Amino acid sequence: MTLFLSTFINKLDKKGRVSVPASFRQCVVKHSFQGIVVFGSYKLPTVEGMSFERMERLSQNVDTLDIFSEAQENLTAALFSDTHMLPFDGDGRVLLPKLLLDHAQITDTVAFVGRGATFRIWNPTLFETYQAKARQLIQDREASQNA
């Protein structure tokens, strides 16, 4: 399994732990770091997730920019300072940092949403709303194109 697929709803326990869906864990186990890499989305109330390897590749792309460029400076600031490495415990759970829980307005249940090479972590209710709006936008666009 190399792709993050489908949606899973899991519980957040009192200690702040949540099980990463087994199929998502499969996408990561063969890699060097046993866990996931996450950061708060800049545009949406959700948490972006991926494997450590993908994050490394992202960071290499940043490195190829001019070392003293302004763009490099800003991208580096954003990429690394807000990123968290979350190791699995023995049972495939991770501890979500409070800052990210707040950002995504997550309290007791968590939606893991596959997006191919990455995934997102949502408050399930917010995800439903977001999903509905996205569908609506697609329909509107089709309607305007056919008009």
Added chain:
Amino acid sequence: MTLFLSTFINKLDKKGRVSVPASFRQCVVKHSFQGIVVFGSYKLPTVEGMSFERMERLSQNVDTLDIFSEAQENLTAALFSDTHMLPFDGDGRVLLPKLLLDHAQITDTVAFVGRGATFRIWNPTLFETYQAKARQLIQDREASQNA
């Protein structure tokens, strides 16, 4: 762990000591010098930090740069005027030199900010301001590209 990631806020005690975040220490323990290498940023009110090994590589690269380039100017200032080696004490803390505390306007709390191969040490309040600006610039850039 090869990358400095995330942001940690720690306290400066009366003796001027501060705990280096455990995950940052992991990036350094396998190297020869048990500690970090720091210098005041040339452009920002912050302290640049990295492993001793990376500092060595930086100093080797300085020679290959154009003598009159801005890069040369920056690196020379950084590398040879104001660099400190800060060894860990038994509990993973370092003693920040007064000159650097003043330069970064640090008094009682310290933000360790990951930047991949390096990190920065900020006054947490100043960092928030800087970070907000960086994010704004990224969004402006994206907006202009999509226009």
Added chain:
DNA sequence: TTCTATATCATGGGTTTTTATGGGATTCAA
């Protein structure tokens, strides 16, 4: 099929270890 043994998974909770922090004591250097 139906029943049973096995494996996986999400979840809960107890225990141990790590971490950040404070402070006393000792060493060092000007």
Added chain:
DNA sequence: TTGAATCCCATAAAAACCCATGATATAGAA
């Protein structure tokens, strides 16, 4: 000898580790 730096230990909170349970799925035998 006096202030600073280093070493050592204590503590509380957080994180990591370990094991148990119930639900679900799977496989194989009757």
